Amino acid sequence: MNERPPLTAKDLRSDQEVRWCPGCGDYAILAAVQGFLPELGLPRERLVFISGIGCAARFPYYVNVYGMHSIHGRAAPIASGLALSRPDLSVWVVTGDGDALSIGGNHLLHVLRRNVNVKILLFNNQVYGLTKGQYSPTSPLGQVTGPTPMGSIDRPLSPVSVALAAEATFVARTIDTDRAHLTETLRAASRHRGAAFVEILQNCNVYNDGAFDHVREHKEHRIALEQGKPVRFGAEGERGVRIGRGGGAEIVDVAEAGEEALLVHDAGSPEPESAFALGRLGYPAPGPLAVGVLRAIERPVYDDLMAAQIEGARRDEGEGRLDALLLAGDTWTVEPA
Amino acid sequence: MPKPVEQRDHVVIRFAGDSGDGMQLTGGRFTSETALLGNDLSTLPDFPAEIRAPAGSLPGVSGFQIHFSDHDILTPGDAPDVLVAMNPAALKTNVKTLPKGATVIVNTDAFTDRNLAKAGYAASPLEDGTLGEYRVQPVPLASLTLEALKEFDLTRREAERSKNMFALGLMSWLFSRPTEGTVAFLEKKFARRPEVAQANVKAFRAGYAFGETTEEFAVRYEVKPAKLPPGTYRNVTGNQALAMGLVAASVKSGLPLFLGAYPITPASGILEDLARRKAFGVRTFQAEDEIAAAGAALGASFGGALGVCTSSGPGVVLKAETVGLAVTLELPLLVLDIQRAGPSTGMPTKPEQADLLMVLFGRNAESPVPVLAPATPGHCFAMALEAARIALTYRTPVYLLSDAYLANGSEPWRLPDVAAIPEIPVRFAEGPNDGDRFLPYVRDAATLSRDWALPGTPGLEHRIGGLEKEDRTGNVSYDPDNHDRMVRLRARKVAGIEVPDLEVDDQEGARLLVLAWGGTYGPVAAAVRRVRRRGHAVAHAHLSYLNPFPRNLGEVLGRYERVLVPEMNLGQLAKLVRAEFLVDAISYNRVRGVPFTSAELADAIEGLA
Numbered sequence: 001m002n003e004r005p006p007l008t009a010k011d012l013r014s015d016q017e018v019r020w021c022p023g024c025g026d027y028a029i030l031a032a033v034q035g036f037l038p039e040l041g042l043p044r045e046r047l048v049f050i051s052g053i054g055c056a057a058r059f060p061y062y063v064n065v066y067g068m069h070s071i072h073g074r075a076a077p078i079a080s081g082l083a084l085s086r087p088d089l090s091v092w093v094v095t096g097d098g099d100a101l102s103i104g105g106n107h108l109l110h111v112l113r114r115n116v117n118v119k120i121l122l123f124n125n126q127v128y129g130l131t132k133g134q135y136s137p138t139s140p141l142g143q144v145t146g147p148t149p150m151g152s153i154d155r156p157l158s159p160v161s162v163a164l165a166a167e168a169t170f171v172a173r174t175i176d177t178d179r180a181h182l183t184e185t186l187r188a189a190s191r192h193r194g195a196a197f198v199e200i201l202q203n204c205n206v207y208n209d210g211a212f213d214h215v216r217e218h219k220e221h222r223i224a225l226e227q228g229k230p231v232r233f234g235a236e237g238e239r240g241v242r243i244g245r246g247g248g249a250e251i252v253d254v255a256e257a258g259e260e261a262l263l264v265h266d267a268g269s270p271e272p273e274s275a276f277a278l279g280r281l282g283y284p285a286p287g288p289l290a291v292g293v294l295r296a297i298e299r300p301v302y303d304d305l306m307a308a309q310i311e312g313a314r315r316d317e318g319e320g321r322l323d324a325l326l327l328a329g330d331t332w333t334v335e336p337a
Numbered sequence: 338m339p340k341p342v343e344q345r346d347h348v349v350i351r352f353a354g355d356s357g358d359g360m361q362l363t364g365g366r367f368t369s370e371t372a373l374l375g376n377d378l379s380t381l382p383d384f385p386a387e388i389r390a391p392a393g394s395l396p397g398v399s400g401f402q403i404h405f406s407d408h409d410i411l412t413p414g415d416a417p418d419v420l421v422a423m424n425p426a427a428l429k430t431n432v433k434t435l436p437k438g439a440t441v442i443v444n445t446d447a448f449t450d451r452n453l454a455k456a457g458y459a460a461s462p463l464e465d466g467t468l469g470e471y472r473v474q475p476v477p478l479a480s481l482t483l484e485a486l487k488e489f490d491l492t493r494r495e496a497e498r499s500k501n502m503f504a505l506g507l508m509s510w511l512f513s514r515p516t517e518g519t520v521a522f523l524e525k526k527f528a529r530r531p532e533v534a535q536a537n538v539k540a541f542r543a544g545y546a547f548g549e550t551t552e553e554f555a556v557r558y559e560v561k562p563a564k565l566p567p568g569t570y571r572n573v574t575g576n577q578a579l580a581m582g583l584v585a586a587s588v589k590s591g592l593p594l595f596l597g598a599y600p601i602t603p604a605s606g607i608l609e610d611l612a613r614r615k616a617f618g619v620r621t622f623q624a625e626d627e628i629a630a631a632g633a634a635l636g637a638s639f640g641g642a643l644g645v646c647t648s649s650g651p652g653v654v655l656k657a658e659t660v661g662l663a664v665t666l667e668l669p670l671l672v673l674d675i676q677r678a679g680p681s682t683g684m685p686t687k688p689e690q691a692d693l694l695m696v697l698f699g700r701n702a703e704s705p706v707p708v709l710a711p712a713t714p715g716h717c718f719a720m721a722l723e724a725a726r727i728a729l730t731y732r733t734p735v736y737l738l739s740d741a742y743l744a745n746g747s748e749p750w751r752l753p754d755v756a757a758i759p760e761i762p763v764r765f766a767e768g769p770n771d772g773d774r775f776l777p778y779v780r781d782a783a784t785l786s787r788d789w790a791l792p793g794t795p796g797l798e799h800r801i802g803g804l805e806k807e808d809r810t811g812n813v814s815y816d817p818d819n820h821d822r823m824v825r826l827r828a829r830k831v832a833g834i835e836v837p838d839l840e841v842d843d844q845e846g847a848r849l850l851v852l853a854w855g856g857t858y859g860p861v862a863a864a865v866r867r868v869r870r871r872g873h874a875v876a877h878a879h880l881s882y883l884n885p886f887p888r889n890l891g892e893v894l895g896r897y898e899r900v901l902v903p904e905m906n907l908g909q910l911a912k913l914v915r916a917e918f919l920v921d922a923i924s925y926n927r928v929r930g931v932p933f934t935s936a937e938l939a940d941a942i943e944g945l946a
Contacts, residue, residue: 014800016812045795050636053803061800061813066792068639069802070632071662077597077629081636081644082792084620085595089640089792107632110625306620313615320617322588323755325581329571330369330518331752336567 007038014064020055025176025202029123030062032182037063040090040190047090050079052104054096055130055204056123073104076111079118087303090190093120097138098128101157105137112168114302115194122159122197123176125204126211133207140284145207160279160294163197164272170196171275171295176203177216181224181291188293194301201289214286223281225292230262231278233288241278241290249277251288267296340549341556347406348512348560349414352504353431354423354444356389356399359501364401366505366522370514372572372749375562376405379859381413381932382745386602386685393447393455398430407561411859411866413746415934421504423447423478425456432462437470442507444500446479474553478503485543489536499540506544513559516545568751575714575743575856576603578750579647579673580610582721584617587643589722590729590761594619595637596645597630599652602685603741604675607647627652631659631672638668641765641791643725645671650679650692653736657700660734664704664827666801667778667787669728669735672696673721676740678930687930688742690855691906696736697884697913703824705831707731708883710738712858715750717743720881722758729763731834732786738883740905742932743856766790766797777801777811785830832885839878839887844869847876849946850897852922854880854910857933861903864938871939873946880910886917894920901925901945903938 012034020026037047047065051057053072060067066089070078075093083091100108100122111118127145128134135145135152138159142151163171170192174185182200189196201212215221223233223241231241232254240262244250249263263274275294282289314320350367354360361382371378383400390397404414419440422428424447435441448461462468463475482503486496502523509516520538527534548554573581587594596619598608612621620637624630631646638644646656653674663670676692678684696708707727711720717739728735766788770779775797779788790797799811807814808822841850842865853861858879865877878893880886894900894914900922902911908924915922925941927933 016800043795044798045793048792061802065798067800067802068636068666069800069804071658071803074628074632074659077624077632078636078639080629081595081597081622081633081638081642082640083636084622084633085593085637085642086640086792106625107629110629310615310618310620314618317616320584320588320614320619322585325584325614325617326571326752326755327569330373331569331571332373332375333569334375334565334567337564 004043007044009034009038011044012037012064014062016061018062019058021206023205024055025125025204026055026059026123028176028179029121029182029200029202030059032179033186034063036183036186039187042090046088047092048082049092049094050075050082051094052099053130054099054128056094056096057099059094073099073102073107075099076104076107076118076120080111080114080116083116083118084303084306087117087307091118093118095120095122097122097124097126097136097159101137101159101162108162109166112163112166112195112197115169115299116302117194119189119196120198122199123202124159124199125202125208126156127204127208129204129207156284158279158283159199161276161283164276164279164295168197168295169194169297169299170293171279172197172293173199173201173279173289173291175201175212175216175222175291185292188296192296194299215289215291221288223278223288223290225265225267225278225290225294227265227267227293229265230259231265232262239288241281243274243277247273247277249281251281267293270297340554342513342559343556345558345560346408347404347410348419348558349402349404349417350419350421350508351400351402351417351431352421353398353400353427354501355392355426356385356387356397357392358399358423359498360399360401360423363501363505364403366519367508367514368403368572368747369518369522370509370516371403371405372570373515373518376560377408377410377563377565377749378403378405378572379410379413380404380747381742383931384686393424393426393452395426395430395456398427400427400431405560407563409563409565411863412932412935415936421508423501423504425452425458425462428462429456429458432468435471438472440472440474441468442474442476442504444478444504445475446477476507476553481543481547482540485540486536489532489539491532491536495533496536499537502537502540503544503547506541507548510545510548511554511557513557516541565749566751570749570751572747573714573718573750574745574747575711575717575739576606576675576745577610578714578717579721579739580607580614582718583611583645583671583725584614584619585718585758586722586725586761587617587619589758590643590725590763592641592643592729592763594645595634595642596621596647597624597632597634597637598622598647599624599627599630601649601652603677603744604647604649604673606744607673627655628659631656631670635659635663635668635670638663638670639792643671643729644669645673647673647675649675649677650695651682653692654695654699660706661700661702661704662803663734664700664706665803665806667732668789669732671724671728671735671737673737673739675744676738678928684930686741688740688856688932689905689928689930690738690740690857691909691928692738693883693906693909694912696738703828705828706734706736706884707831707834708736708738710855710881710883711743712855712879712881714743714746714748716881718750718753722761726761727834729761730786731784731830732789733831738855740856765794767794769796771809775799776809778806778809780826785826785833834885836882836885836887838889839880839893841893842877844874844876846874848874848898849942850876850878850894850900851942852878852880852894852900852902852910852914853904854883857903857905860933860935860938863935864942867935867939868942868946871943873943875942875946883910891918894918899923899945901942903933903941905933
């Protein structure tokens with residue numbers, strides 16, 4: 001058999017015209033994903049993108065692999081069923097803040113706690129774009145939209161807080177326009193066996209322009225996490241994060257607090273407290289935000305556990321035989337008269 | 338001296354007691370003994386949704402009825418010949434269905450002032466003459482059990498728990514049942530607690546011996562084996578038969594079975610059964626909710642598994658959107674609806690057949706779905722295979738409508754020859770189907786099913802979704818004519834599904850056709866027999882394919898002056914028959930949460946015959 005040439009980003013473009021609004025952050029994410037996927041070393045046929053409904057959910061149409069654009073909120077269970085029955089595939093879920101955290105909130109919790117081997121990319125733009133600008137479960141308090149003319153009174157969720165609370169084994173945050181950081185985050189997520197959750201801060205330039213400008217435009221507000229290193233940020237690394245007396249993360253001047261007081265980032269910590277504290281920075285009020293891998297731990301993968309039980313049953317009982325199944329239990333025979 | 342033995346051609350027994358009295362187990366064991374003896378039989382468990390309603394209360398009564406005979410029978414019997422009542426509440430809830438002259442065996446120990454009051458009796462019915470029309474056999478079941486078990490190191494409470502086995506032993510003697518099976522069953526069930534196993538066996542044998550020696554029972558009865566067609570038989574409930582049918586469909590199609598399910602009465606048994614079939618490669622996934630269960634099954638189907646969901650009405654309604662997605666994706670998906678009484682939570686353990694219009698029409702827009710409905714517990718096996726055949730051949734979701742009566746009721750089932758069950762051929766696309774391209778919505782000319790390429794197949798990468806798609810290419814399309822074409826194609830595909838013609842149990846001179854569907858087969862067929870015995874000509878046909886209907890249905894309907902449609906709903910099939918065939922069908926409807934009796938149906942049929 002001929003060795004197939006390695007994939008390029010171009011191979012991953014489908015023949016469909018991309019129909020997001022000009023200037024949408026989704027374009028940058030699509031380009032970064034198409035640029036990264038060849039690194040996996042998998043042939044195209046083994047890649048599958050599953051989405052729900054929303055702007056982000058159009059993503060699978062544009063990637064020339066297998067894909068399904070499903071129904072609102074339900075990508076996680078559909079992807080779970082596929083991943084569990086086809087361990088040979090690399091299954092990716094593309095979702096948005098409404099899709100994953102409102103209508104699909106329940107599914108997100110459960111795919112994460114089960115640790116199904118799927119990679120979940122949540123494009124968070126803090127607004128419902130496809131339905132023309134209603135407030136989403138991540139919209140800040142007070143946000144004025146069509147249904148909230150006097151401002152939103154719904155307290156927003158932080159996607160990474162939800163993921164960590166749901167026992168996620170891999171949680172990261174990155175930014176649509178930071179190609180290098182986004183690619184590095186995708187790389188880390190793809191290396192993780194189990195459920196990987198990546199929040200991508202994404203700009204909706206039509207309905208919620210500039211929602212993340214405080215980190216997209218102001219790089220000094222990005223708290224870039226590095227494994228095993230004290231958490232520092234700012235133009236000169238002059239600011240840092242320490243765990244305060246109340247247990248939460250707080251931002252300090254390194255010069256004042258001293259480097260030894262800073263939190264040393266450990267994404268592999270068995271308990272998620274420090275990841276949770278870091279994830280809360282900048283929530284709910286805009287402020288410096290942690291980006292990078294908040295949590296990456298090894299735990300048994302649901303797919304493997306399920307497969308092991310099937311193997312075990314076959315080992316103990318032998319391959320199932322239909323005639324034996326029907327004959328199990330009390331049977332009796334009626335002889336021909 | 339052995340007691341005289343009377344021959345009976347059929348008997349109906351009802352065991353009734355508190356939810357905690359073990360009546361389902363007792364009935365189940367009596368059924369197994371009866372099956373091994375070779376009688377034809379039919380059973381009807383009847384239990385509350387509450388696991389343990391307050392002891393001694395009326396809502397807490399759990400019953401199990403068995404009808405067994407030396408000839409072919411169709412129903413668990415309209416009314417018991419023998420009622421075993423473990424307490425006053427059990428007597429009170431069941432006595433009104435007893436025909437005059439029936440035997441009532443009562444556990445007199447439970448007829449305390451307190452229990453009588455809980456059941457709403459001002460005075461003991463054993464003493465005030467209210468049971469004058471019945472043959473009452475008082476037996477102090479609890480104290481006899483305690484006496485039999487006094488050598489065991491058990492608390493009074495533990496020992497008394499075996500009184501159901503004492504009752505079973507007594508009934509086994511009274512009806513000349515074989516006992517070895519129950520002894521072996523108890524030893525296996527309590528293998529980890531040998532003293533409990535021995536105590537139960539002792540109570541069972543003591544009950545049997547009590548029958549032999551007491552003067553209360555002057556005769557015993559015998560019901561000879563029935564002359565069933567030759568073959569190997571086992572007793573099955575509808576849920577067991579569905580689970581085996583799904584495994585068979587997996588084996589015969591070569592596709593691994595993936596069950597997505599969320600616990601719901603009366604369907605949970607299928608999930609638990611299939612969870613034990615891992616040696617067949619069966620994957621069971623207890624999802625976080627009904628929607629996820631359907632989604633996971635559909636995701637597995639996308640990957641080439643046989644995706645299945647099992648649920649009941651309140652869960653099935655939540656799956657509607659996913660089923661609509663499967664309609665437009667044109668992927669196989671089996672949805673088993675074990676119907677129960679509704680609306681809303683309704684009566685979870687009670688049967689009804691009122692989900693027909695929901696599964697046919699309960700989705701947005703034009704989204705046709707095939708619908709099947711098994712007729713008897715054993716028939717569930719064949720219909721699970723049929724549902725899979727249709728889903729896989731036509732790439733479509735399929736609904737199968739069982740109900741709580743079929744799910745829990747049982748009958749002897751002649752095992753099919755496994756080798757003779759036809760394979761379910763599934764062809765996956767292996768290469769391009771349009772020059773050098775693969776187009777996912779190119780169709781087979783005969784079945785109109787689309788080409789199905791599994792993820793993992795090189796060169797056939799494609800995207801499918803819930804948006805309307807262009808004919809052949811599957812690309813998103815808002816073109817008006819294309820949409821009209823696709824709507825009609827999907828409808829034609831389902832309308833064109835091959836289903837067997839409707840068979841009519843006709844009779845010379847019949848002017849009335851009784852047309853029923855699904856789980857009412859037994860009582861309707863038994864009622865037709867009765868009416869014929871009374872000298873009337875009547876035809877009977879039973880639908881197991883509700884969408885599409887058998888091709889000959891219109892022609893069959895046209896042959897008769899009158900059509901009677903008995904249903905456990907307010908006339909759903911009748912509405913369809915009227916709409917499709919302009920036939921002025923007459924409805925007979927009872928929605929009481931209990932199966933039809935053949936007596937009531939016979940009266941309704943006779944009035945029109």
